[in-house]
Amino acid sequence: MSKQPSLRIVLAKVGLDGHDRGVKVVARGLRDAGFHVIYPGLWQAPEAVIRTVADEDADWLGISLLSGTHMTLVPRLIEQLREAGLGHVGVLVGGIIPEADIPKLTELGVARVFGPGTPMEDIVQFLRDSGSRTHA
Amino acid sequence: MLDELFERLEKQDRLALARLLTLVAREEQLDVIRSRAGKRPEKTRVVAITGNAGVGKSTLVGKLAEYLRSQGQSVAILACDPQSPLTGGALLGDRVRMPSRPDDPGIYIRSVAAASGHQAVAEHVDVMIRVLGRYGFDVVLLETVGAGQGDTAVSELADVVVLLVQPESGDELQWEKAGLLEVADVVVVHKADLAGADRTEGQVKELLSLPGCRKIAVLRVSSTKGEGFEALWQAVLESPRHAAAADEDARELLRRAQEILAERFHRQGDRVGNVIDRWKRQELDEAQAADELLQLLAR
Structure with a gap:
């Protein structure tokens, strides 16, 4: 009698980046599409994000970055996820990411980078197609 | 898989704890987890924090958790937020107002989606509390969705129910109508730094001093x-x-018995229909039909 499970996704703003309009739009859009969205707020330390992903047993981590620090913070987050035994959690990046950095990020293990103007439908479809690597 | 998860839970593995709670929320192997987790240990105190939307439940839960940590108590928070009845989606934002202490193993925060219509907390919170108790938390803070009128389920789940009210939030009649004061053990006038807090405190105290009211702390x-x-x-x-919390096992037993009954009824599908048909054709009177149905279930 188990239910149709909703994917759990943590959306995070990391470091000194106060621009949260985008992440809130995505949070709302994913919620409306049936996902369980956990949003812990602005100015999160990477360690705090990892803790949230662990305690919430998230399937996905979406990182929103508009501060240009993605090449520092994303590798650190991915490394810490692995160290915490959370290598199965899918990582998405959104925000202002220069074209040239996208291949580097995907090489690090980011599943997908969504830039400005991405239709909500694209993110929803990507998550639906990818599903959860956590729960078969 | 459950064996391994429970083994890890005994060793205070947070990832195992988190996964078990996910399984409970998804109703996977619910009955097995319920019985494996066992009774909630005596030392685990469950405190529900309820009150209308915007009264400051998340904020207070966060601060209370920090206070309890300073007293050396380990704390788990179950923060319930509503789930869309249309899509099943949920925006779980209670963490925004809660402490972020990634280096402190003594605090665990879990956001859970509560289906609408299912009182003020998520389904199977009772089982989640058992799992948290098994892990060894001293205190479980259960934050409700924002209680509406007549939301009383929390009093069956928690040892103590704390109701939050805030200054300038309606006249005396509102309190009474809410029916919540009947389930509250402690009433907190939150945002006490705002003007009017003393007046609200006075109103609540006056209401609670009416004949027939239990003794309830107001602070x-x-x-x-x-x-x-x-x-x-x-x-x-x-x-x-609450005695109710101690009676949890008895309720559980009854619930299980009801399930077994339902299963048996279901298994006898055709035969049940047969009895009903004969009753419809008036070959059986009501007493005979009921008797035959009971005999079917006893098999």
Whole structure:
């Protein structure tokens, strides 16, 4: 009698980046599409994000970055996820990411980078197609 | 898989804890987890925090958790937020107002989606509490969705129910209508730094002094100023733990019996229909039909 499970996704703003309009739009859009969205707020330390992903047993981590620090913070987050035994959690990046950095990020293990103007439908479809690597 | 998860849970593995709670929320192997987790240990105190939307439940829960940590108590928070009845989606934002202490293993925060219509907390919170108790938390803070009128389920789940009200939130009649004062063990006038808190405190006290009311502590707390938490916890400790929580096992037994009954009924599908048909054709009177149905179930 188990239910149709909703994917759990943590959306995070990391470091000194106060621009949260985008992440809130995505949070709302994913919620409306049936996902369980956990949003812990602005100015999160990477360690705090990892803790949230662990305690919430998230399937996905979406990182929103508009501060240009993605090449520092994303590798650190991915490394810490692995160290915490959370290598199965899918990582998405959104925000202002220069074209040239996208291949580097995907090489690090980011599943997908969504830039400005991405239709909500694209993110929803990507998550639906990818599903959860956590729960078969 | 469950064996391994419970083994890890015994060793205080947070990832195992998190996964078990996910399984409970998804109703996977619910009955097995319920019985494997066992009874909630005596030492685990469950405190529900309820009150209308915007009254400051998340903020107070966060501050209370910090106070309890300073007293050396380990704390788990189950923060319930509503789930869309249309899509099943949920925006779980209670963490925004809660402490972020990634280096402190003594605090665990879990956001859970509560289906609409299922009272003020998520489904199977009782099982989640058992799992958290098994892990060894001293205190479980259960934050409700924002209680509406007549939301009483929390009093069956928690040892103590703390109801939050805030200044300028309606006249005396509102309190009574809400029916919530009937389930509250402690009433907190939150945002006590705002004007009018003393008047609200007076109104609540007056209402509770009416004949027939239980003795309920009323106190003021300001999360902004960090005032009143020691008194709040003292009131929680002094409040008698609900007999209802102790009766949980008995309720569980009854629930299980009902399930078995339903299963048997279901298994006898055709035969049940047969009896009903004969009753419809008046070959059986009501007493005979009921008797035959009971005999089917006894098989």
